[in-house]
Amino acid sequence: MKQTDSMIRERILDLKKERSVYIIAHYYQRPEIQDIADFVGDSYAMAVAAKNAPLDTILVAGVDFMAESAAILCPDKKVLSPEPKATCPMANSITIADVQNYKRSHPEAIIVSYVNTPAEIKAVTDICVTSSNAAKIIAKLPQDAPIFFIPDENLGQYITSQLNRPMDMFPSRCPIHAAVTAADILQRKQEYPEADILIHPECAPEVIALADFVGSTAGIVDYAAKSDKNQFIIGTECGIMHRINQVSPGKELILAKEELICPNMKSITLDKILYSLEAMETVISVPEAIRSRAAVALGKMIAYAS
Numbered sequence: 001m002k003q004t005d006s007m008i009r010e011r012i013l014d015l016k017k018e019r020s021v022y023i024i025a026h027y028y029q030r031p032e033i034q035d036i037a038d039f040v041g042d043s044y045a046m047a048v049a050a051k052n053a054p055l056d057t058i059l060v061a062g063v064d065f066m067a068e069s070a071a072i073l074c075p076d077k078k079v080l081s082p083e084p085k086a087t088c089p090m091a092n093s094i095t096i097a098d099v100q101n102y103k104r105s106h107p108e109a110i111i112v113s114y115v116n117t118p119a120e121i122k123a124v125t126d127i128c129v130t131s132s133n134a135a136k137i138i139a140k141l142p143q144d145a146p147i148f149f150i151p152d153e154n155l156g157q158y159i160t161s162q163l164n165r166p167m168d169m170f171p172s173r174c175p176i177h178a179a180v181t182a183a184d185i186l187q188r189k190q191e192y193p194e195a196d197i198l199i200h201p202e203c204a205p206e207v208i209a210l211a212d213f214v215g216s217t218a219g220i221v222d223y224a225a226k227s228d229k230n231q232f233i234i235g236t237e238c239g240i241m242h243r244i245n246q247v248s249p250g251k252e253l254i255l256a257k258e259e260l261i262c263p264n265m266k267s268i269t270l271d272k273i274l275y276s277l278e279a280m281e282t283v284i285s286v287p288e289a290i291r292s293r294a295a296v297a298l299g300k301m302i303a304y305a306s
């Protein structure tokens with residue numbers, strides 16, 4: 001007999017209790033996955049939640065660098081990924097050689113990596129950032145040191161404009177956010193003139209220029225909850241709408257563009273989570289020589305952001 005979604009969901013809830021597994025999910029996960037998670041957040045909050053996880057096994061419902069971050073921060077815990085092939089094209093765009101080449105010509109530079117990077121890039125990074133803490137952290141770095149900001153380039157440009165601090169950037173962007181155009185936003189604004197425009201900083205500068213609010217996923221959820229407005233044009237991946245609906249029921253959400261769907265995030269399904277819990281697979285591990293260096297960059301992020 002084919003299992004229904006509600007049977008799968010019940011089995012997942014039973015198994016995670018039986019096997020003492022703590023499930024951490026990103027806001028871009030499917031709604032039914034957010035609903036079975038113990039913790040849902042942005043990539044910064046996920047890293048902190050993994051570090052403070054109350055159980056010895058963590059299942060990360062997110063793309064590969066998120067599970068890796070948990071494995072880097074929690075060497076004594078078992079970290080499971082329900083779909084290790086779920087990856088981030090932007091995170092994979094930079095190589096160690098790109099960082100080393102930059103370092104060779106700018107030996108005094110600070111390497112600042114977006115958390116959307118593989119473990120081996122974090123290992124050659126001085127400090128990691130996420131969209132929720134990049135401005136706060138970069139403002140604390142020595143003013144006279146050059147910075148090499150590793151993707152996202154749009155986020156880097158936004159931080160530069162916020163802090164009035166030039167940075168060298170690796171040219172790579174999130175394909176999902178970069179696909180939103182100013183024309184998309186203007187079209188939506190024409191259809192919904194009363195709506196506030198909430199934009200993720202991975203969007204292009206000309207899109208950000210039209211925003212009423214620019215912030216990380218957590219910032220967008222928070223803004224919608226606190227705002228007196230009832231309509232919002234959402235300029236980030238569609239998964240966030242589930243969280244906003246939970247926190248701010250009754251508010252109308254309009255996606256800035258229908259294609260704001262990350263196929264990698266959505267490649268994780270309830271079926272895959274169930275299999276992962278049944279088989280206790282796939283265990284994510286990072287070689288110790290890389291893990292220990294990457295942990296310094298992630299640890300500094302947590303320390304500077306708090």
Ligand code: SF4
Nearest residue numbers: 063088089174176262
């Ligand atoms: S939404 Fe963009 S940055 Fe996030 S995982 Fe997907 S491709 Fe990567």
